[in-house]
Amino acid sequence: MNVELTKKPVPRLVDQLQYGLSAPICMTWELTYACNLECVHCLSSSGQRDPRELTTDEAKAVIDELAALQVFYVNVGGGEPLVRRDFFELLEYAIGRRVGVKFSTNGYLLDEAKAKRLAELDYLDIQLSLDGADAATNDPIRGAGSYAAVIRAMDNLRAANFGEFKISVVATRHNVSQLDEFKALADSYGAQLRVTRLRPSGRGVDVYQDLRLTQTQQREIYTWLMGQPDVLTGDSFFHLSALGDALPGLNLCGAGRVVCLIDPVGDVYACPFVIHDEFMAGNVRDEGGFSKVWRESALFESLREPGAEGACTSCGAYDACKGGCMATKFFTGLPLDGPDPDCVKGFGEEAMAAVDQSHVPHSTQDHSKPSGPQSQRVSISLGSKPASN
Amino acid sequence: MNPRAPHQLSSRIGLRPEPFGAMAYHFDTRRLVFLKTPALVELVHSLVDYDSVNSAVAAAVDGDEHKANLYVTALSSLADAGVICER
Numbered sequence: 001m002n003v004e005l006t007k008k009p010v011p012r013l014v015d016q017l018q019y020g021l022s023a024p025i026c027m028t029w030e031l032t033y034a035c036n037l038e039c040v041h042c043l044s045s046s047g048q049r050d051p052r053e054l055t056t057d058e059a060k061a062v063i064d065e066l067a068a069l070q071v072f073y074v075n076v077g078g079g080e081p082l083v084r085r086d087f088f089e090l091l092e093y094a095i096g097r098r099v100g101v102k103f104s105t106n107g108y109l110l111d112e113a114k115a116k117r118l119a120e121l122d123y124l125d126i127q128l129s130l131d132g133a134d135a136a137t138n139d140p141i142r143g144a145g146s147y148a149a150v151i152r153a154m155d156n157l158r159a160a161n162f163g164e165f166k167i168s169v170v171a172t173r174h175n176v177s178q179l180d181e182f183k184a185l186a187d188s189y190g191a192q193l194r195v196t197r198l199r200p201s202g203r204g205v206d207v208y209q210d211l212r213l214t215q216t217q218q219r220e221i222y223t224w225l226m227g228q229p230d231v232l233t234g235d236s237f238f239h240l241s242a243l244g245d246a247l248p249g250l251n252l253c254g255a256g257r258v259v260c261l262i263d264p265v266g267d268v269y270a271c272p273f274v275i276h277d278e279f280m281a282g283n284v285r286d287e288g289g290f291s292k293v294w295r296e297s298a299l300f301e302s303l304r305e306p307g308a309e310g311a312c313t314s315c316g317a318y319d320a321c322k323g324g325c326m327a328t329k330f331f332t333g334l335p336l337d338g339p340d341p342d343c344v345k346g347f348g349e350e351a352m353a354a355v356d357q358s359h360v361p362h363s364t365q366d367h368s369k370p371s372g373p374q375s376q377r378v379s380i381s382l383g384s385k386p387a388s389n
Numbered sequence: 390m391n392p393r394a395p396h397q398l399s400s401r402i403g404l405r406p407e408p409f410g411a412m413a414y415h416f417d418t419r420r421l422v423f424l425k426t427p428a429l430v431e432l433v434h435s436l437v438d439y440d441s442v443n444s445a446v447a448a449a450v451d452g453d454e455h456k457a458n459l460y461v462t463a464l465s466s467l468a469d470a471g472v473i474c475e476r
Contacts, residue, residue, distance in 0.1 A: 016425075098403065
């Protein structure tokens, strides 16, 4: 909500936010690259712990900084945050300093005892990841048994009277027809549904072409979301605003402006979906810490400058979609000032056809387990139909 | 909001200065509220020094009634969002 005094002298909030804020609104902190799952679309290519990960004391120093910067809450993820042995220690430390925590988990380790402990904490949100409304749809993406694990975790949270938690779905070609089922599942637990966009980040690049929504599906999800204002989206579908009225939320790429990521080794990236050297602004261990990176890094300063004139600025829909998602363009080899691959006007398809695949950037880190989810990747490719549009 | 009653910034609010004004975060509802001018932020901070919203607004607008109405409307929506409360 915005409180204005007059319409005239005050620029639109979205125009002010593009020049950046004194601290991020929505920041993500991946606590570890270790994970007990190997999801095929993992945006951080997680699997194995990195020996350079922040220690407990270093993580607490980051929390102190976030508190001083008045970062009101932080989205904690991974990897799987619950595999960190100091998870509860850090959680309680953050909450004690008025830095709220919303953490994402696959639910495997969320047993009855942990659910009870979590239910005793205020100022905490939990987000359970689920990518299919049934095991047959979910498990090929997230791993065998992962659907049952999430349901068990939700049962444990309900039994512990945790209250409202979130179910977080990455929309794919295979689950987008299940949106009503996801909503019904969330409602049955008194949970809030969150649906976000698939990005070709991390291992997601390997499955993006097979799992991304078709143009028809993009129109379907846009219509569905417009009718479900209570469903959260992380404002991730703003490229769809070019289909008509704007979706609720911030219709702007927030990278380096209102959003950033701290990865498990303390590297600070412009957003959670661009874990790549080109978008690394610094490290929390550097002199001046996170604050200096946020305020002074050359990368973030450049992201806060008005966008360069690109192919999209002459398009009538540019005010609505703002050219789409920077990370999605980057990892599909598209110019950042050009159309999003999922541009609803179809300009993305043309641009994609012109991409020299030998110049598509590759992830600069990979913590996948040596075996990797290769077998799953193959089965998904074989099981999916080619895109019709 | 009763503009004749004394008000203050709620203790459940974190108020962070920003180039455009301030960002308020409600620790209970977890909602963000943007205060889009520095003058409004100053007025919110001043509420605690006055015995009513009206007197705080009067001190801020120097006789400009149109401006006073805009301020009262803005403060009223901040009260609805729980950013300010009676004291």
